Amino acid sequence: MVQTGCVNVPWEAAIGAENLGSLGEFGLIDALSAWLPAGPRTLVGIGDDAAVLAAPDGRVVATTDFLIEGRHFRRDWSAAADVGHKAAARSLADIAAMGAHASGLLIALAGPPDLPVPWLKEFVSGLAAEASRAGAAVIGGDTSRADLVVLAVTGLGDLAGRAPVLRGGARPGDVLAVAGPLGHAAAGLALLASGVRDDPLVAAQLRPAPPYDTGPEAAGLGATAMIDVSDGLLADVAHIATASGVRIDLNTDLITNGGSTPELTLMLTGGEDHSLAATFPPGTELPPRWRVIGEVVDGRGVTVNGAAYEGQAGWDHFR
């Protein structure tokens, strides 16, 4: 008699399971399904070969992102819940940057057998909380073994009948605006490296809080292009400039809100805030969360106050 894959057994039933190794693959899946509530779009959730999600307008927005221990987070710096929030945020911000509402997340989690069950519980609770903040639910995933914690999160979303906001639609005359902070996560990383733990900027690094609802808001306002600021403002705005065949000029007075600040480099090049940068037709009335920081002009690439920017513009995982 084979008895594997008991469905919907709560964490508490995993008596004696102290870590991922003793919980086992199917124990983990059961625990995940017990801990993660279905969402309004979940037609089939965790526990079958695949999930089924509603896609009411006949299209689904989809993205996948890694979060790898030692590369994107450190377990000695991040609480498990932080890792869950961050893993979800990376994909959820990509969905928002298309002008879509997130609806579902798939979570692939690999880790070492000695990963403690309490760590897993906190991670899952952070993941679910961040998904819920964006209006999404965890609908499925996969588990495997690895020496480090490796997460790959797939976000799925809904355009609610609108056209997606791509990178290639910026036109000369448009304004560039941003919603959410710039450079906070990068400043937090620098503080962590220097031993500081108790600072709001550190929290911004450990648990970024992208303004998800500004994505669909921008789409509704007629945004011509949009991207999430994951690699740094210069690098990400350059993607819009390249895809649109335009030049985008950043205004540092607007970025720093009128003054010169020592943080300007971080604001121009720091990634991981997952704020949204979008271009809008001239004259668009923008809500207060959108701050105009530049303009779209003829040409190519990105300039800062009309001139080339010298220095490393952003992050490349292989360099």
Add this chain to the structure above:
Amino acid sequence: MVQTGCVNVPWEAAIGAENLGSLGEFGLIDALSAWLPAGPRTLVGIGDDAAVLAAPDGRVVATTDFLIEGRHFRRDWSAAADVGHKAAARSLADIAAMGAHASGLLIALAGPPDLPVPWLKEFVSGLAAEASRAGAAVIGGDTSRADLVVLAVTGLGDLAGRAPVLRGGARPGDVLAVAGPLGHAAAGLALLASGVRDDPLVAAQLRPAPPYDTGPEAAGLGATAMIDVSDGLLADVAHIATASGVRIDLNTDLITNGGSTPELTLMLTGGEDHSLAATFPPGTELPPRWRVIGEVVDGRGVTVNGAAYEGQAGWDHFR
């Protein structure tokens, strides 16, 4: 002037790039987008914050699966194209097991900087070929750095208006049938471990070929439950039995097609073939690719010729 993220530059433009490190993250994304054609359901493909895929019946089927070097494949055993085929097959088979047609794949690829560009090209070509065999296209992904090759593939699919075939619908009186081979991939793994390379069973391990179209076929025939045989027949059929609240009795004469074979253990417990196992109402006329191998009865769990099976039933990544 920042110039990152040139879009749609072919591999050949990556002059001097010998490996992932010199190609860089954005070079890799550009190369992927040049090499991977859009599919019929691709509305927005590789190169934006997220992809957009058509979901004509207002639902999307979604699954994600790891393929980790040293755990699911070895680069000294598998050609790069094999790894691509296998990475795609794991997710595509899950989509088929819901009774759905695959439509899109997202590929998250992490690897060491010294991963050769020719390896990447062959991997991508295998991935695209397997996706195409299932009717799907690669629509997006992510890249990062890791000491080993880590792949997380998300499969998306379309139910074409039908209800998904879940694990929980088997009823006493149903027959259990399988489409595709049993134990071939496990036999191939044993051969590889003993030094054999040139054998069709080795090919079945390195490049499984799930019968994707039998998934929607089974749904059309009224299948009451379905699963893909990834962990071994006993273990996977046990998931159907548990979810359905029934016992499933396997008939070894039917499994071995009338004779006793030394491979029976592999056929009962070997995983990775990604064949499909499904239950059908009594009297269902099954096409030749579906072989009846057991029956659904009252009770719990899985039995073999009416008795308990002694031994390890399948694979758990953490045990």
